[in-house]
Amino acid sequence: MLLLIGCANCSVLLLARGETSERELSIRSALGASRFRLIRQLLVESLTIALSGTVLGVAIALWFSRMPLQLMPDLFPHEAVATVNWPVLGFSVAIGVVAGIAFGLAPALRFSRPDIVQIIQAHGRSQMSPRGSSLPLLVGAQTILTCILLNAAFMALAGFRHITTMDLGHDPHHVGFIGLPLKIDPTKNQQAYADHIEALADTVATVPGVVSVGVSSTGIPPSQPFGGLGSPAPFEFLGEKPQETTRALIQLVSPGFFETMKIPLLRGRLWSNDENRKGDFVAVVNESFVNRYMKGKGVLGAQVRSEALKNDGGPANITSPSSGEWRQIIGVVADARNDGLERPVAPAIYVPYSAFMWNDAQIFFRSTGAPTSIDRSLRRALHGMDAEQRIGGNRIETLEHVLSVQTIWVQQHMLSVLFTVFGVIALALSLFGIASSALFLANGQKKEIGIRLALGASRGHVLWTVMKPVLLIVSLMVLIGLSVNLALARIFGHWMQIDHSSFGGSLSVALLLLLASALACLGPALRASRLDPLPILRDVL
Numbered sequence: 001m002l003l004l005i006g007c008a009n010c011s012v013l014l015l016a017r018g019e020t021s022e023r024e025l026s027i028r029s030a031l032g033a034s035r036f037r038l039i040r041q042l043l044v045e046s047l048t049i050a051l052s053g054t055v056l057g058v059a060i061a062l063w064f065s066r067m068p069l070q071l072m073p074d075l076f077p078h079e080a081v082a083t084v085n086w087p088v089l090g091f092s093v094a095i096g097v098v099a100g101i102a103f104g105l106a107p108a109l110r111f112s113r114p115d116i117v118q119i120i121q122a123h124g125r126s127q128m129s130p131r132g133s134s135l136p137l138l139v140g141a142q143t144i145l146t147c148i149l150l151n152a153a154f155m156a157l158a159g160f161r162h163i164t165t166m167d168l169g170h171d172p173h174h175v176g177f178i179g180l181p182l183k184i185d186p187t188k189n190q191q192a193y194a195d196h197i198e199a200l201a202d203t204v205a206t207v208p209g210v211v212s213v214g215v216s217s218t219g220i221p222p223s224q225p226f227g228g229l230g231s232p233a234p235f236e237f238l239g240e241k242p243q244e245t246t247r248a249l250i251q252l253v254s255p256g257f258f259e260t261m262k263i264p265l266l267r268g269r270l271w272s273n274d275e276n277r278k279g280d281f282v283a284v285v286n287e288s289f290v291n292r293y294m295k296g297k298g299v300l301g302a303q304v305r306s307e308a309l310k311n312d313g314g315p316a317n318i319t320s321p322s323s324g325e326w327r328q329i330i331g332v333v334a335d336a337r338n339d340g341l342e343r344p345v346a347p348a349i350y351v352p353y354s355a356f357m358w359n360d361a362q363i364f365f366r367s368t369g370a371p372t373s374i375d376r377s378l379r380r381a382l383h384g385m386d387a388e389q390r391i392g393g394n395r396i397e398t399l400e401h402v403l404s405v406q407t408i409w410v411q412q413h414m415l416s417v418l419f420t421v422f423g424v425i426a427l428a429l430s431l432f433g434i435a436s437s438a439l440f441l442a443n444g445q446k447k448e449i450g451i452r453l454a455l456g457a458s459r460g461h462v463l464w465t466v467m468k469p470v471l472l473i474v475s476l477m478v479l480i481g482l483s484v485n486l487a488l489a490r491i492f493g494h495w496m497q498i499d500h501s502s503f504g505g506s507l508s509v510a511l512l513l514l515l516a517s518a519l520a521c522l523g524p525a526l527r528a529s530r531l532d533p534l535p536i537l538r539d540v541l
Contacts, residue, residue, distance in 0.1 A: 147481025153423030169336030172399035176371025179392025214257030222337030238303035268331030279355035289347035
């Protein structure tokens, strides 16, 4: 689209160049200048414009080639290098040059065959009329393309805003977490591991600046649980026949996890620290679980069981004696994103993390300031408690950073940046073409404007006279562009992850383009309104 808009501007410049100097070309033709020479002159100008745009495009392409690594630094290896595909770049350069020549050929052929008699007879009476010019077609084409690109940019920004402002169900601000690898010791039982993790969590809670602490061993919100519980697991209700369709995510957490993440309790209660150490007989479910499986039923006191919590014999699994037995639902918590940002919240069953432990765990903590600001204090506290305890990745992570590397977040961020840049470039090119067209039309009506000013026409009347033809074309093309945007809204909406039925965005883009076009026409119109009518009258008379 940017190539087409640029080529349309090239044709606008050549048309303006040719029509303002058509008398010169006619005289040169009458004096014997060959048609080929005139065509060559205009094509050289077209090629100069095309090459200038191509060089600028190559520079922008080289700059854009580094953008994926800048926007998604954590999704690529540190040694990754983004380079330009030279065959593709060469093909693009060739297309740009050929398109520039092709768009310049039509004006060149037109002005290489001027009507000498008509132009000489018209000299002294009036400038050439812009009627019959192909300017309206060129201005209209670039206006429609610009409208489409601006609408895509608006939808990309709306999609990114939707991702960054959506209700997560938890508060990620000022929340950090550390991974704690655990040594597998055959001499330790489930209770010893649970006591060790609790001691580590209590140590983190003593660090100045820490408000609350929670433990989880099944993943980092808003992603699905990882490990053996990385997908919805089948479960059954006591007294009901098991069904394959009854599935839920199993979340292994401590009672402090809900306070740390600010996930509110809606009904019932959370399990106590004593119940957490045992790891059995209790569970809490989220609102989506209730809405899907227990609508109209008594939730609190119901019994559930999942085979996924039984020890499968894996060397990294540490389970309580009755981890796979019946559990009583004692509470309901609000929904929190647990299946990515782009999918709805999945039904979830929260159970004490001590029921089923891996060889590592994550300790979440909420701090009064930036979580990374307490890095040294936290390391000293953990080293004082257990000198051999390592920190996974050797750093503190934050939930805000986790959100910024989610695939959908990165995708929407990149789309919003790219389409915004493309939209701004398209708007600048389009306004340049509109301003050039208004200037050309004003020059073509210079004598008419001078006569009107001499007869007492107001400056406002002159402004409207110059701006009206261009604005009428732009307004009509904006309406067509608005219709095209509405037709493409479903496709863009699906791609940008937003509601495709929004009419307000397309209307805002149309109004923005109309306002910008009016401002682009204002400069040439003001220049025309300040003409001195006396020299023009002397030329006419």
